[in-house]
Amino acid sequence: MKRALYVLWAVAFALGAWGVWERLTLGHRLAGYGSYVVWGLWVSAYIYLVGLSAGAFLLSSLVYVFGLQRLERIGKLALFTAIVTLLVALLSIWFDLGHMARFYRVFTSPNFSSMMAWMIWLYTAYFVLLLAEAYLAFRPDLVRWSRDAARTPIQRVVARWLTLGRTALDPATVAAEGRAVRILGTIGVPLAVAFHGGVGALFATVSAKLYWHQSIVPILFLTGALVSGGGLLTAVVAFAWAPRDDAWRQLTALLGRLLLVLVLVDVLLEWAEFSIPLWYGTSPEGHLLRQVLWGPYWWVFWIVHLGLGTAIPTILLVARGRDPIAVGTAGLLVAATFMSVRLNVVIPAQLEPALRGLERAFVGPRLVFQYAPTVHEWLVTLFVLTVGAALFWLGARILPLIDAKEVVR
Amino acid sequence: MRSTTADDPTPHARATAPRRQFLQTLGAGAATLLALDVLESLAAAPAAAAPPPAAPAVQATTPGPPPAGGPDPAPQDVLVRMRADLERALRKPATQRQWVMVIDLRKCVGCSACTIACVAENKLPPGVVYRPVVEEELGTYPHVTRRFLPRPCMQCDNPPCVPVCPVAATYKRPDGIVAIDYDRCIGCRYCLVACPYNARTFDAGERYTDGTPETSPVERLPAFEYGQRRTREHDASPVGNARKCHFCTHRLEAGLLPACVSTCIGRATFFGDASDPDSLVSELVAKPNVMRLKEELGTQPRVYYLL
Numbered sequence: 001m002k003r004a005l006y007v008l009w010a011v012a013f014a015l016g017a018w019g020v021w022e023r024l025t026l027g028h029r030l031a032g033y034g035s036y037v038v039w040g041l042w043v044s045a046y047i048y049l050v051g052l053s054a055g056a057f058l059l060s061s062l063v064y065v066f067g068l069q070r071l072e073r074i075g076k077l078a079l080f081t082a083i084v085t086l087l088v089a090l091l092s093i094w095f096d097l098g099h100m101a102r103f104y105r106v107f108t109s110p111n112f113s114s115m116m117a118w119m120i121w122l123y124t125a126y127f128v129l130l131l132a133e134a135y136l137a138f139r140p141d142l143v144r145w146s147r148d149a150a151r152t153p154i155q156r157v158v159a160r161w162l163t164l165g166r167t168a169l170d171p172a173t174v175a176a177e178g179r180a181v182r183i184l185g186t187i188g189v190p191l192a193v194a195f196h197g198g199v200g201a202l203f204a205t206v207s208a209k210l211y212w213h214q215s216i217v218p219i220l221f222l223t224g225a226l227v228s229g230g231g232l233l234t235a236v237v238a239f240a241w242a243p244r245d246d247a248w249r250q251l252t253a254l255l256g257r258l259l260l261v262l263v264l265v266d267v268l269l270e271w272a273e274f275s276i277p278l279w280y281g282t283s284p285e286g287h288l289l290r291q292v293l294w295g296p297y298w299w300v301f302w303i304v305h306l307g308l309g310t311a312i313p314t315i316l317l318v319a320r321g322r323d324p325i326a327v328g329t330a331g332l333l334v335a336a337t338f339m340s341v342r343l344n345v346v347i348p349a350q351l352e353p354a355l356r357g358l359e360r361a362f363v364g365p366r367l368v369f370q371y372a373p374t375v376h377e378w379l380v381t382l383f384v385l386t387v388g389a390a391l392f393w394l395g396a397r398i399l400p401l402i403d404a405k406e407v408v409r
Numbered sequence: 410m411r412s413t414t415a416d417d418p419t420p421h422a423r424a425t426a427p428r429r430q431f432l433q434t435l436g437a438g439a440a441t442l443l444a445l446d447v448l449e450s451l452a453a454a455p456a457a458a459a460p461p462p463a464a465p466a467v468q469a470t471t472p473g474p475p476p477a478g479g480p481d482p483a484p485q486d487v488l489v490r491m492r493a494d495l496e497r498a499l500r501k502p503a504t505q506r507q508w509v510m511v512i513d514l515r516k517c518v519g520c521s522a523c524t525i526a527c528v529a530e531n532k533l534p535p536g537v538v539y540r541p542v543v544e545e546e547l548g549t550y551p552h553v554t555r556r557f558l559p560r561p562c563m564q565c566d567n568p569p570c571v572p573v574c575p576v577a578a579t580y581k582r583p584d585g586i587v588a589i590d591y592d593r594c595i596g597c598r599y600c601l602v603a604c605p606y607n608a609r610t611f612d613a614g615e616r617y618t619d620g621t622p623e624t625s626p627v628e629r630l631p632a633f634e635y636g637q638r639r640t641r642e643h644d645a646s647p648v649g650n651a652r653k654c655h656f657c658t659h660r661l662e663a664g665l666l667p668a669c670v671s672t673c674i675g676r677a678t679f680f681g682d683a684s685d686p687d688s689l690v691s692e693l694v695a696k697p698n699v700m701r702l703k704e705e706l707g708t709q710p711r712v713y714y715l716l
């Protein structure tokens with residue numbers, strides 16, 4: 001089983017690396033987006049992955065800020081998840097830039113009227129905060145690991161290196177750091193909300209695209225982040241948690257209930273999103289929504305999102321909410337299929353010509369109002385995902401993601 | 410030009426068909442452009458030096474300035490008038506010029522000469538177009554009619570594409586033109602989604618002659634947008650950038666009208682300085698049948714349409 005997974009990963013990584021090689025040598029020539037549908041799979045993957053990050057972080061704040069004791073054990077895991085997903089999200093959007101080497105300009109010459117500039121600065125602040133908070137939250141365990149003879153030499157070396165030389169373990173220091181973690185977590189909550197709300201606002205503020213230009217869009221981004229991040233965290237706890245004890249069962253049951261609530265709230269907001277413009281059938285963005293529901297990609301909404309990502313998880317969570325594996329499956333389904341929601345945000349808005357007849361005015365392969373990701377784009381996204389998987393794998397091996405005392409127990 | 414390859418029957422059918430089409434259109438566009446520039450400069454010469462023998466052949470479209478005494482039946486070509494307007498505008502400080510474009514939809518015949526002239530002038534690659542002519546078919550057979558609407562960049566006075574740029578690579582110039590700094594643009598394409606006219610396109614680095622044995626020499630020629638000399642070699646800017654119509658700023662600075670204006674066979678496109686009350690465009694934008702596209706969005710376009 002494990003062996004098969006490794007082989008699968010290696011193959012996926014090799015294919016992905018090929019896609020990246022193509023991207024670096026051939027630029028954007030193999031991509032399916034163009035001049036009218038300008039953002040495609042990579043942008044969708046980016047907002048999907050930053051959503052996972054913000055969601056995982058906001059859940060970790062339940063532990064550190066709101067002191068939800070029963071979730072305490074997953075605090076560090078959630079932080080780590082937030083960092084990994086943010087890193088790979090940035091990788092995805094980096095490949096999308098027309099000039100990859102110029103990315104630093106968003107720092108050296110930012111234009112603060114741009115929602116994109118705000119988003120970038122907010123997630124930079126968020127990233128720095130994540131690193132600081134993770135350092136403080138992990139440090140005591142890192143110190144313990146670096147001294148623990150039961151650890152492998154690599155684990156000890158990495159742990160020692162990551163403590164950055166601060167090895168004090170006296171109760172006063174640890175308590176002070178605990179307070180600092182709480183303060184950082186408290187700052188992080190509005191920051192994560194602003195940052196991911198900002199990702200939503202990046203779309204919602206574009207008045208040229210009525211499909212995006214709606215006040216509910218940033219809110220949907222936030223609930224989407226919580227749902228998908230919550231699903232991912234639930235799946236990680238259910239499947240990757242080492243001691244399969246009573247505590248594990250209780251924890252997954254709790255996460256499962258939380259996830260159920262989030263899924264249902266998201267369904268409610270989605271109902272609002274679709275039903276209001278469609279009710280009388282006359283709104284300007286109505287036909288794009290109908291395109292999502294009944295267009296050629298209807299199955300993305302009905303089967304992937306509503307079926308696999310909403311209905312089945314809801315049934316699992318209601319009927320088998322005490323079974324950790326069922327709850328984990330539900331979480332995995334919610335998290336994995338949420339990409340369909342992101343695609344359905346990014347793509348449909350761009351399928352409409354600004355002027356009727358423009359699609360026939362000057363024709364060319366990149367001057368079309370249609371889009372499907374090319375094999376090349378899928379390969380690059382595969383690369384991004386395999387890098388994320390590798391980081392998780394590494395983290396689980398060399399970092400004390402779960403409290404040391406838990407493992408001893 | 411490797412016309413032999415272009416005439417090959419089928420071996421590279423997929424690649425050569427667009428290529429041939431491109432070379433033909435490019436050639437035609439360039440030729441028209443040249444011819445018209447010559448015509449324009451001939452016609453613009455003082456009337457005394459060159460009595461206009463050819464001018465009457467071109468159908469006049471506007472009354473022109475009132476005849477200076479005496480009967481003057483020979484109507485003046487609008488290009489001549491606009492050329493004079495342009496010269497006057499260029500004598501003013503740059504900050505006092507207000508470039509606008511007026512397109513008379515009743516005169517547009519939908520020939521797309523402007524589109525192709527623009528492609529030739531700016532060496533536009535596949536996927537990039539600055540001024541398509543949008544065609545709309547109205548009615549049902551047999552009562553059908555067609556409407557043509559050339560769509561350059563509107564050079565909006567309240568341009569949605571400018572505030573969205575994260576690095577301020579796109580900006581409004583004092584003369585009203587919305588410009589892109591190719592060396593600053595990171596290629597995020599946020600401005601493309603923000604433009605309510607789809608007036609911006611993305612340069613993905615392709616050439617019309619990709620996949621053929623040799624890149625066409627035409628496609629290697631430099632373009633002079635914004636007065637800079639760029640060849641798109643090795644994926645250097647403007648490859649990877651947002652691109653759009655800039656009213657041919659480089660031609661304006663050389664005293665030439667934008668390529669689309671010079672080549673418009675229907676004399677349907679007018680250009681000039683709106684801050685000059687004597688200019689042709691000032692006259693035209695004061696007409697009652699003038700409108701602007703999607704005005705309700707508050708973008709305040711600088712391209713006017715006559716209905």
Ligand code: SF4
Pocket residue numbers: 561562563564565568569570571587603604605606607608609653708
């Ligand atoms: S037409 Fe589009 S690209 Fe041109 S200035 Fe207006 S918003 Fe910008």
Ligand code: SF4
Pocket residue numbers: 573574575576577578579589593594595596597598599600601650651
């Ligand atoms: S594509 Fe270039 S000009 Fe357009 S918003 Fe991005 S950086 Fe600015």
